[in-house]
Each structure stands twice: as C-alpha cells, then as structure tokens.
Amino acid sequence: MQTLTALQVMQDAPVIPVIVLDQVQDAVPLARALVAGGIRMLEITLRTPQALACIEAIAREVPQAVPGAGTVRNRADVQAAQRAGARFLVSPGYTHALGQAAHATGLPLLPGVATGSEIMAALDDGYTALKFFPALASGGTALLKAWNGPFAEVRFCPTGGISPQNAPDFLALPNVACVGGSWLTPTEAITRQNWDGITRLATQAAQLRS
Ligand code: 3PG
Numbered sequence: 001m002q003t004l005t006a007l008q009v010m011q012d013a014p015v016i017p018v019i020v021l022d023q024v025q026d027a028v029p030l031a032r033a034l035v036a037g038g039i040r041m042l043e044i045t046l047r048t049p050q051a052l053a054c055i056e057a058i059a060r061e062v063p064q065a066v067p068g069a070g071t072v073r074n075r076a077d078v079q080a081a082q083r084a085g086a087r088f089l090v091s092p093g094y095t096h097a098l099g100q101a102a103h104a105t106g107l108p109l110l111p112g113v114a115t116g117s118e119i120m121a122a123l124d125d126g127y128t129a130l131k132f133f134p135a136l137a138s139g140g141t142a143l144l145k146a147w148n149g150p151f152a153e154v155r156f157c158p159t160g161g162i163s164p165q166n167a168p169d170f171l172a173l174p175n176v177a178c179v180g181g182s183w184l185t186p187t188e189a190i191t192r193q194n195w196d197g198i199t200r201l202a203t204q205a206a207q208l209r210s
Contacts, residue, residue, distance in 0.1 A: 001087070006108040006129035009068065009088045010157050010177035012041045015167065015205040016090075017184040018070060018159060019044050026190050027054035031062040033195035034184065037202025043090050043180065045070035046077055052084040059085030072109070075101035082107060090180075092133055094118050099125040110157055114138040119151050129155050131180065136161025141169050148175045167208050 010016070017034060019042060021027055031042055042065055044055050051069070058067040068088035069081030078101040081089055089102055094111040099122065102109035111122045112133040122130055132144065135158035139146075144156060158170050159180030170176050184201045188194075 003106060004066070004088060004108050006088070006110050006127070007155060007177065009041050009066070009108055009110065010129055010155060012066075012178075013039050013206050014171055014178055014208040015039065015184065016041050016043050016068075016157060016159075016178055016180045017202070017205075018180050018182045019185045020047055020182070020187070021050060021054045021190070022048050024050050024053045024057055026193070027057045028061045029193065029195050030185065030190060030198065031058045031065040031067070033198040034202045035062065035064045037199040037204075038206030039184065039202040040064060041066050041068060041088070043068050043070040044086075046073075046081065047071050052080055055081065055084040055086050059087075072098070072102075074098060078102055078105060078107075078109075090131055092131075094122050094127075096121065096125060099127060112159075116147070116150065119147065119154060123151075123154070128153055129177065130157070132156040132158040133180075134160030135170070135179075136166075140166075141173060144170070144173050144175055148173070151175075164204060164208070167205075171209050 055067045066087045069086040070090040072089045072091045082105045089109040092112040110131045112131045113119050155177040162179045162181040
C-alpha cells in the first residue's frame with residue numbers, strides 16, 4: 001500500500017472530515033458516502049471506544065477510502081492507530097515524543113499547533129505540514145497571514161470552527177492546503193443513517209476550492 005506524505009493527505013481534497021463514530025456498524029456506510037462525494041481522506045477521532053474498530057472496518061471494506069486516526073495524543077495512540085490500519089495521524093497538539101513515535105511508524109502525522117513555538121518544535125522534528133487547531137479560537141485567517149512571514153514553508157490544515165461559509169476565506173490563503181471540519185458528518189445524519197445527505201455535504205465540500 002502506498003505510503004502517503006502529510007502534504008498528499010492535505011492536498012487530496014479541500015476538506016478533511018473530522019469524524020466521531022459511536023457505532024462500528026456506521027463506519028463503512030459513512031466512509032462509502034463520503035467517498036461517493038469525492039472525499040477520501042477520513043479522520044476518525046480516537047474519542048470513542050469504537051474508533052479503532054471503525055478504522056479497521058473502513059481499511060478492510062472500503063478500499064477507495066484512506067482512513068486516518070485523529071485525536072492522537074501519545075505513543076500508545078500512534079501504535080494502536082497503526083495496528084488498526086490508519087494511513088495517517090492527526091494530533092490536537094504536539095510533543096517531541098509524539099513526533100518520534102509517528103516517525104517510527106512511517107505514517108504521516110499532521111501535528112496540531114496554535115503558536116509559533118509549537119510550529120518551531122514541529123519544524124525541528126521535520127514536520128512542515130501542520131494542523132492549525134483550534135483555528136477560529138486561536139486567531140483564524142489573521143494568524144495564518146502573520147505566520148506566512150516567519151514560517152513561509154509551512155502548509156496548514158486549519159481545523160476548529162471551520163464551516164462551509166468561512167472555509168473559502170481559509171482556502172484562499174497561500175499557506176493553507178486544506179481545512180478540517182466536523183460539518184460533513186453531523187451526528188444527527190449518522191444517527192439517522194442519512195448517507196445520501198452526507199454524500200451531498202461531501203460533494204459540496206469537494207467543490208469548495210473551485
Ligand atoms: C475537532 O477536533 O473536533 C475538530 O477541530 C472539529 O472542529 P469543528 O467541530 O469546529 O469542525
């Protein structure tokens with residue numbers, strides 16, 4: 001299976017969905033619904049007991065999808081995500097230990113950053129494609145514009161408070177490769193198994209940059 005770079009993960013589509021799944025049975029139809037809308041990179045957050053089983057199910061049964069693990073916070077999370085079949089990792093913050101653990105797996109990591117010091121720590125460890133989290137609460141597009149001076153080589157995936165309404169403002173910035181958001185996979189749509197509705201949201205998200 002092809003090993004991806006973090007930049008490839010970010011550049012596949014304008015949006016990486018941030019997914020919370022409570023039931024394993026929803027994982028495969030949800031992944032198929034997103035893929036049908038043109039969204040293949042899927043961040044399954046490790047926030048529910050079923051998250052790893054959901055990654056496993058998608059890796060096994062939806063070959064067009066690229067499941068990744070989100071909310072990866074430490075070495076144990078990294079290793080569990082890799083065992084489940086995650087193809088990329090996303091973290092809400094950054095530590096050197098996390099960076100080393102991810103390097104050891106060969107999986108791409110999108111480390112979460114919100115300050116210049118965190119960006120510098122990630123750069124020191126070789127990470128140049130970063131998640132900006134929580135984007136809106138931390139300064140939004142104004143902070144990204146400011147970072148493009150001292151950190152011009154960094155590409156960001158702003159996440160946290162992004163919506164279809166404000167996503168175009170972020171995507172227009174030269175240092176933004178994609179955005180992340182939970183709006184493609186509303187809890188209510190998953191509960192009602194409204195897969196067509198999720199495909200529609202994915203289709204709109206896939207066209208955000210055009
Ligand atoms: C998260 O970690 O929950 C993501 O940042 C999603 O944020 P959102 O719900 O504001 O899109």
